[in-house]
Amino acid sequence: MSPRRSYDQFCSAARALDVVGDRWTLLIVRELLAGPRRYTDLHADLPGVSTDVLASRLKDMERDHVATRRRLPPPAAAYVYELTDRGRELLPVIQALGRWGEPELGERRPTDAVRAHWFALPLLRALTGEGLVEVRLGEGEFHLYAGAEDGPVYGDGPAPREPDARLLLDTATGAALARGQLTLTDAVRAGRVTVTGDGPPAKSLREV
Template identity: 85%
Template structure:
């Protein structure tokens, strides 16, 4: 493989950008945080990336220890890419970047693509606690592993097992949460987020909504 380009600066920020500063790399990490993904899945959920660029970035990520590739056993027999522990350490980086970028969201443009699971990272920032959460939006159904230190952070489709909490909300509410215009407690209080489930996370969300209603919080 060709040598990695470098800023040639003895600075940890510059060294980090040597590895993840190329276009698409961090967004590929975002997708791999959902668990093993086939190349075709990644290409489908990264609209705008060319096949050549995606293949090149994945090779770079394998070289740099951010991702690995393995072959699934029969009958799948397909190759999947997975984030490594080193790559997973970028989760708080993506969270901080997403929080910083709230002010840049603005109104959705006609050319903007959207996937339901792209709302997973902002929702994870708002959840206080640990557990499995199932989220239903107009764009689709996905699930989160709040507070998980290993394994996938989120995934498409229903929760794998009984979730600690189920959230139902519309895209406008989820967008307001992602922009930082609305707190989760106030969204629950106002009925913009319907919460169900018997787990600790559901209980916390109900309690926070009640505190917001009575003015005992915020």
């Protein structure tokens, strides 16, 4: 575990950056917003990070009480990392950064990696009403917990139970939503997002 570097400034923004300002840290938080993740899963969904850097960042996050590590009971018997309550408080920070970065997204470059669940947070910002939402697009499936106040806010793969809403869209539409070029309500009106289900998120989208 490396000693914590500090800006040595008596400012809460500087103190926050002392904790989460290192390269990769906030992207690890983004991944852990999906709930407990194994080290191998984190490494697979953070293309470009070295194993040494990932291990170092996770240790720093444990030291700073942003994340914790625990062993799953048998038969899994694997270690997972998950956010602490303090770590989950970074959700609005990640959301604000995502909104601020929309103009920077541009067109996907040949070197850009993509994962389906990276579209989760832009969609979560656009949803109203509480409930479980399953999303299917060209890159894969994921699910969202709209209005969740604790626990995971999204997850890979199909919803673990019957969702309150299902959204079907193509990757181009997902990218337009992520760039801020298209709102979810406009995408529904234009027929670029198909909505099914009877829960509050589905009803609010069909009423636009």
